[in-house]
Amino acid sequence: MKKVIALLMTTMIMGTMAGCGSSGNKTTDKGTTGDNKEFKVAMVTDTGGVNDQSFNQSSWEGLQNFEKNNAGGKVSYLESKQESDYATNLDKAVDAGNKVVWGIGFAMSDAITKAAKANPDVSYAIVDNSYGDDTPANVTGVMFNAQEPSFMVGYAAAKTTKTGKVGFVGGIKSGIIDQFQYGYQAGVQYASKELGKDITVDVQYAESFSDASKGKAIANKMFSSGCDIVFHAAGGVGVGVIEAAKEANKFAIGVDRDQAYLAPDNVLTSALKLASVAVENVSKEAMTGNKIGGKTYTYGLKENAVGIPTENKNMDPAVYKATMEVQDKIKAGTIVPPYNEQTYNDFLKK
Incomplete structure (x- = not known):
């Protein structure tokens, strides 16, 4: 019983x-x-x-x-x-x-x-x-x-931008999202130095991980102010960022998963965090x-739990090759991507 x-x-x-x-x-x-x-x-x-x-x-x-x-x-x-x-x-x-x-x-x-x-x-x-x-x-x-793939996509963005201005949309400020932001900014600056020109990064936070409409609004403003590539680390908010890129015919950079399927012609690459x-x-x-x-x-x-996709149809093959060389340097410890404001400032000094 x-x-x-x-x-x-x-x-x-x-x-x-x-x-x-x-x-x-x-x-x-x-x-x-x-x-x-x-x-x-x-x-x-x-x-x-x-x-x-x-x-x-x-x-x-x-x-x-x-x-x-x-x-x-x-x-x-x-x-x-x-x-x-x-x-x-x-x-x-x-x-x-x-x-x-x-x-x-x-x-x-x-x-x-x-x-x-x-x-x-x-x-x-x-x-x-x-x-x-x-x-x-x-x-x-x-x-x-997460600073490792973020550095890589920042490098690729700087090598790709035509306007010399790119963006970053974060969800809610935290130590985790800092990895994405500062890794990305460092990658942009590393490529900027290689190219011998100034490339700026516009940074904004949505204070949400689910409000896609807010992500779209922020990205629209970035695109209208001269950014031609915007990277997001914002969960569901990023769906709005990618939608804005599609409507403006600009590039977005996805996060966590390969998000190219959301806008095949407008996702440059994605910072994978598997x-x-x-x-x-x-x-x-x-x-x-x-x-x-x-x-x-x-x-x-x-x-093998972070990186970028092997297929990036919107990325110049030469940029992809250079980005893979950067990946090798990160693996070897030659490049150590920053993960917060302090390590970013230290990185810039070096």
Whole structure:
């Protein structure tokens, strides 16, 4: 009788997860429901949503790859519409029996800390955040050297611009977005010195990761003021930036994923930050029984988790070749892209 009750309770919990449409829950079913060999992993998005065309979507692709490539893997996501959803969704993920619960984005750092403390037997992981020496034993941080691909696209932008003026649109100011901004600006200045001319960078923030209309408005203003290339690191806001580039017949530079599909004739390239690679790898580590908690994984060019796409139809082949040479110098340590204002200023002095 106890087994029957337990089975009914498990079914009810799974039904709640599948049926709670307001949270945007999604599972992929391999027909193994109830199998004790299942290893369940869930992710909770930030307010950008799972279809942000950016790092939430890339993270979900990583979980789907994990399920596809590991027998017994079972994945799902819960979508946060607002910050107050974080704690609720993290609790739902635990109630559903997930072994690893991912929080996507640095904005979830506090919610992950509280959830981890309340559920010491559950492994948590977070994209784009490191707790350093204070990392809880059941929490894993995942960081990226986003300044590396940002430097590369800045270099390519400077080599491509006809007006000598390019732009950067950030989402919300933070240490994470600083990597993109200052890496990009440094790449522009590095190429500017090679070319022997001044190239300026217009920087603006949208104070959002989801307001595409605001991204479009900012980019339109940049294009009308002389920028002919705008790079965004702004999640869903960047969709508006790319739309503005398409309408103005200028270039946008995508982020996180290869975003050329959003405007095939108007995306110069993209600064790849493959959250999918990290999410899949760390989830697999946990599934195989390796200890993942209490530390931070960092992914960069050397781990093949950042870079630019191999196909960039709108980029001059000579510019692509030069950009690949810059990539080699970054890998070799000859060029060390800055990741914040201080390291950027130091970079300029050198």
